[in-house]
Amino acid sequence: QVQLAESGGGLVQAGGSLRLSCAASGTIFVINAMGWYRQAPGKQRELVADITMGGRTNYADSVKGRFTISRDNAKKTSYLEMNSLKPEDTAVYYCRIADVRGYVTWGQGTQVTVSS
Numbered sequence: 247q248v249q250l251a252e253s254g255g256g257l258v259q260a261g262g263s264l265r266l267s268c269a270a271s272g273t274i275f276v277i278n279a280m281g282w283y284r285q286a287p288g289k290q291r292e293l294v295a296d297i298t299m300g301g302r303t304n305y306a307d308s309v310k311g312r313f314t315i316s317r318d319n320a321k322k323t324s325y326l327e328m329n330s331l332k333p334e335d336t337a338v339y340y341c342r343i344a345d346v347r348g349y350v351t352w353g354q355g356t357q358v359t360v361s362s
Contacts, residue, residue, distance in 0.1 A: 248272045248351045252341050254326075255356030262360070263329045268341030268353055270322040275345040280317050280324035284337035284358075291340065295326060299346075309335075331360045 254266040270277065281296030295305045295315040303315055314327040324341065341353035 248274050248343070250341050250343065250351055250353035252339070252353040252356040255339060255358045257359045257361065258331055260331060260333055260360055260362050262331050263327070264331065264358060266326040266328070266339055266341075266356060266358075268324045268326075268343075270343055270351075274322060275347060275349065277319070277322060277343050278346045279342075279344045280315075281342045281344075282315065282324070282326045283340045283342055284335075285340070285355075286334075286337040289337075294339070296342075297324065328358070331358075333360045333362045336360050 249272045251269045254264055258264055278299050279296050282294040283291050284294050285291040293306055294309055295313055297303045297315045297317050312330045317324045336359050338355040339358050340355045344350045
């Protein structure tokens, strides 16, 4: 069984920065994609960014140029560097991994609140 431990959320003023981390543990097959999603109150969960095993990245238009996703395969950890944060970035951020079999695991979520 795979567990994901997220950290780094919190309260920050607009224009500030946060760095989220997601560490995988347990019985892990080879991890393919690692990603971050977010869900604001009353809205659907949406993709923020993801990164493949080969390092190819994909970002939501709303975060391009402000957020950077990276991963450390040896540590089975992904990171989301968030800069120039805006109040509309306020949401619960969820880590997600998919192994090469297509099996998906979600983290429990971490709250990010950006005050204006």
